Amino acid sequence: xxxxxxxxxxxxxxxxxxxxxxxxxxxxxxxxxxxxxxxxxxxxxxxxxxxxxxxxxxxxxxxxxxxxxxxxxxxxxxxxxxxxxxxxxxxxxxxxxxxxxxxxxxxxxxxxxxxxxxxxxxxxxxxxxxxxxxxxxxxxxxxxxxxxxxxxxxxxxxxxxxxxxxxxxxxxxxxxxxxxxxxxxxxxxxxxxxxxxxxxxxxxxxxxxxxxxxxxxxxxxxxxxxxxxxxxx
Amino acid sequence: xxxxxxxxxxxxxxxxxxxxxxxxxxxxxxxxxxxxxxxxxxxxxxxxxxxxxxxxxxxxxxxxxxxxxxxxxxxxxxxxxxxxxxxxxxxxxxxxxxxxxxxxxxxxxxxxxxxxxxxxxxxxxxxxxxxxxxxxxxxxxxxxxxxxxxxxxxxxxxxxxxxxxxxxxxxxxxxxxxxxxxxxxxxxxxxxxxxxxxxxxxxxxxxxxxxxxxxxxxxxxxxxxxxxxxxxxxxxxxxxxxxxxxxxxxxxxxxxxxxxxxxxxxxxxxxxxxxxxxxxxxxxxxxxxxxxxxxxxxxxxxxxxxxxxxxxxxxxxxxxxxxxxxxxxxxxxxxxxxxxxxxxxxxxxxxxxxxxxxxxxxxxxxxxxxxxxxxxxxxxxxxxxxxxxxxxxxxxxxxxxxxxxxxxxxxxxxxxxxxxxxxxxxxxxxxxxxxxxxxxxxxxxxxxxxxxxxxxxxxxxxxxxxxxx
Numbered sequence: 159x160x161x162x163x164x165x166x167x168x169x170x171x172x173x174x175x176x177x178x179x180x181x182x183x184x185x186x187x188x189x190x191x192x193x194x195x196x197x198x199x200x201x202x203x204x205x206x207x208x209x210x211x212x213x214x215x216x217x218x219x220x221x222x223x224x225x226x227x228x229x230x231x232x233x234x235x236x237x238x239x240x241x242x243x244x245x246x247x248x249x250x251x252x253x254x255x256x257x258x259x260x261x262x263x264x265x266x267x268x269x270x271x272x273x274x275x276x277x278x279x280x281x282x283x284x285x286x287x288x289x290x291x292x293x294x295x296x297x298x299x300x301x302x303x304x305x306x307x308x309x310x311x312x313x314x315x316x317x318x319x320x321x322x323x324x325x326x327x328x329x330x331x332x333x334x335x336x337x338x339x340x341x342x343x344x345x346x347x348x349x350x351x352x353x354x355x356x357x358x359x360x361x362x363x364x365x366x367x368x369x370x371x372x373x374x375x376x377x378x379x380x381x382x383x384x385x386x387x388x389x390x391x
Numbered sequence: 392x393x394x395x396x397x398x399x400x401x402x403x404x405x406x407x408x409x410x411x412x413x414x415x416x417x418x419x420x421x422x423x424x425x426x427x428x429x430x431x432x433x434x435x436x437x438x439x440x441x442x443x444x445x446x447x448x449x450x451x452x453x454x455x456x457x458x459x460x461x462x463x464x465x466x467x468x469x470x471x472x473x474x475x476x477x478x479x480x481x482x483x484x485x486x487x488x489x490x491x492x493x494x495x496x497x498x499x500x501x502x503x504x505x506x507x508x509x510x511x512x513x514x515x516x517x518x519x520x521x522x523x524x525x526x527x528x529x530x531x532x533x534x535x536x537x538x539x540x541x542x543x544x545x546x547x548x549x550x551x552x553x554x555x556x557x558x559x560x561x562x563x564x565x566x567x568x569x570x571x572x573x574x575x576x577x578x579x580x581x582x583x584x585x586x587x588x589x590x591x592x593x594x595x596x597x598x599x600x601x602x603x604x605x606x607x608x609x610x611x612x613x614x615x616x617x618x619x620x621x622x623x624x625x626x627x628x629x630x631x632x633x634x635x636x637x638x639x640x641x642x643x644x645x646x647x648x649x650x651x652x653x654x655x656x657x658x659x660x661x662x663x664x665x666x667x668x669x670x671x672x673x674x675x676x677x678x679x680x681x682x683x684x685x686x687x688x689x690x691x692x693x694x695x696x697x698x699x700x701x702x703x704x705x706x707x708x709x710x711x712x713x714x715x716x717x718x719x720x721x722x723x724x725x726x727x728x729x730x731x732x733x734x735x736x737x738x739x740x741x742x743x744x745x746x747x748x749x750x751x752x753x754x755x756x757x758x759x760x761x762x763x764x765x766x767x768x769x770x771x772x773x774x775x776x777x778x779x780x781x782x783x784x785x786x787x788x789x790x791x792x793x794x795x796x797x798x799x800x801x802x803x804x805x806x807x808x809x810x811x812x813x814x815x816x817x818x819x820x821x822x823x824x825x826x827x828x829x830x831x832x833x834x835x836x837x838x839x840x841x842x843x844x845x846x847x848x849x850x851x852x853x854x855x856x857x858x859x860x
Contacts, residue, residue, distance in 0.1 A: 208860045231552055240545055241549075247401065259550060
């Protein structure tokens with residue numbers, strides 16, 4: 159469902175992504191690990207259609223994201239690192255607005271169901287998001303992606319700044335989405351969370367995918383060692 | 392787009408500070424408009440009373456020598472237009488009473504500024520002050536962060552990702568702030584119309600509509616450019632400072648700079664120069680070779696030949712009346728020559744000033760606001776011209792009576808009866824029709840339309856250049 163084929167991207171002489179190829183299948187959660195500047199966000203931005211690759215292709219459900227960004231975006235649910243909602247609107251109003259922008263008109267009860275499904279407690283639905291914690295805002299962000307009924311999810315550092323409980327809830331939720339058939343690509347430098355959540359892990363360094371493995375093949379400690387070894391080289 | 396506008400309004404309505412500010416503005420605008428209408432009505436009543444008194448005095452003149460009546464004179468009162476309660480334009484400084492008498496064209500007197508306390512000499516708090524300066528500022532403060540805050544929080548990326556197109560997003564944000572400005576504008580005009588219902592004629596409805604249109608166009612330009620800066624510049628501070636700089640240049644610097652340039656390009660003679668030239672032409676003749684004594688002698692010979700007599704004493708008419716009328720007509724020519732020049736210069740200055748609307752829409756707004764309120768310089772000049780025309784008719788009637796009413800030359804004791812004075816119609820000023828005001832402000836309207844199109848095109852063309860990553 160997600161395919162990155164021999165993709166490269168350079169910014170003013172800086173090679174952000176170099177001949178990257180990877181694929182995420184239906185029901186799979188792929189964790190893209192890498193330090194800051196490794197090329198994770200550039201990869202996501204190419205998949206989101208905000209950047210055009212210099213070489214290669216980025217495809218979502220077979221749609222080229224660089225030539226047909228509008229169409230490919232309809233297939234994607236995107237959760238940024240910081241979900242900044244409109245503070246003067248409630249959670250349900252924020253969800254309603256973002257859904258309407260995507261051309262989805264849901265009833266109040268359907269919107270509430272999406273929020274509940276994404277782990278936001280019912281009493282919070284009608285509170286202004288200025289009172290929300292980062293975890294709560296992240297859940298609304300996931301609900302925005304979920305309500306799009308997307309089959310592909312792209313997450314940029316989704317657990318950053320979340321407390322352990324909220325972070326765990328996020329993992330549970332992503333697994334649920336994968337069980338429903340979604341393909342999820344999660345960019346992160348949180349080794350533990352990636353190990354807990356993903357089926358497959360890729361390590362990105364200087365824009366190059368230097369290691370790819372199944373999560374079941376490594377323990378958390380082994381993964382940490384592998385990651386640190388690659389990063390120190 | 393409607394979704395974005397509705398969402399923006401939902402948010403605006405929940406910002407408590409803005410809610411209080413809106414209430415404050417509505418109260419302020421209502422109060423200022425109400426006071427403006429009251430002040431207008433009071434002034435109108437006083438003028439009507441004065442006009443009535445002057446007319447009663449005129450009609451109660453007993454038998455009197457017509458030339459004595461010419462010196463007794465009359466007054467023309469410049470009427471207050473209903474919409475000048477919104478924009479008093481030049482009225483505060485130009486005066487509103489003109490004494491009409493023989494031999495001389497007086498200057499209009501009793502300007503409000505000349506009678507006010509020193510503080511209010513600098514302009515009264517009229518709705519136009521709020522509508523032209525304060526509300527645009529408020530709109531800038533609401534609009535400057537509309538897109539930059541979306542960028543700073545990263546929400547813009549999510550909005551675009553969800554399907555909002557950038558040009559539509561920017562335009563929708565501009566429109567939502569613009570509607571707020573229109574809301575305040577409509578309240579002001581509605582209050583003015585409701586309080587002043589009895590004076591709202593058909594012409595005023597058209598004028599009010601165009602007034603709304605002009606302010607609407609200006610607000611649209613200001614708001615769209617503020618949102619454009621918000622979208623193109625890096626952060627909120629840069630967006631706010633840039634738009635404030637534009638506002639200051641438009642409202643403070645450019646009008647002064649262009650005003651001074653216009654004065655230099657088309658200079659008016661000084662008061663002293665003007666009076667000296669008038670006096671000289673009156674005594675020496677317009678061509679400088681035809682002094683008044685010579686003119687009188689030529690006229691005398693002509694009249695004597697016409698009546699086939701050898702001296703003015705033998706004329707069946709009063710030659711003094713003919714001389715006075717001839718002198719009057721000569722004076723009128725002198726006045727037409729000098730005032731005509733001044734009128735031309737003032738019109739050229741006005742046209743030149745209006746043209747600056749191409750790079751400063753504020754000038755176009757000011758001009759249309761005064762023009763459609765009936766309080767600009769062109770309306771004032773129109774009043775002066777009509778008053779002068781009336782003075783000429785009045786003095787000619789009196790001189791003709793003196794000449795042909797039955798008296799003989801040299802008989803200054805001859806008197807016309809009261810019925811004659813009563814038969815002379817009072818001065819009645821006819822305001823320029825709406826089409827005239829429209830024609831006079833066509834440049835301003837075109838400039839404002841140009842700015843509306845330009846602002847929209849800027850947003851449409853530049854939106855796609857905004858970097859989301």
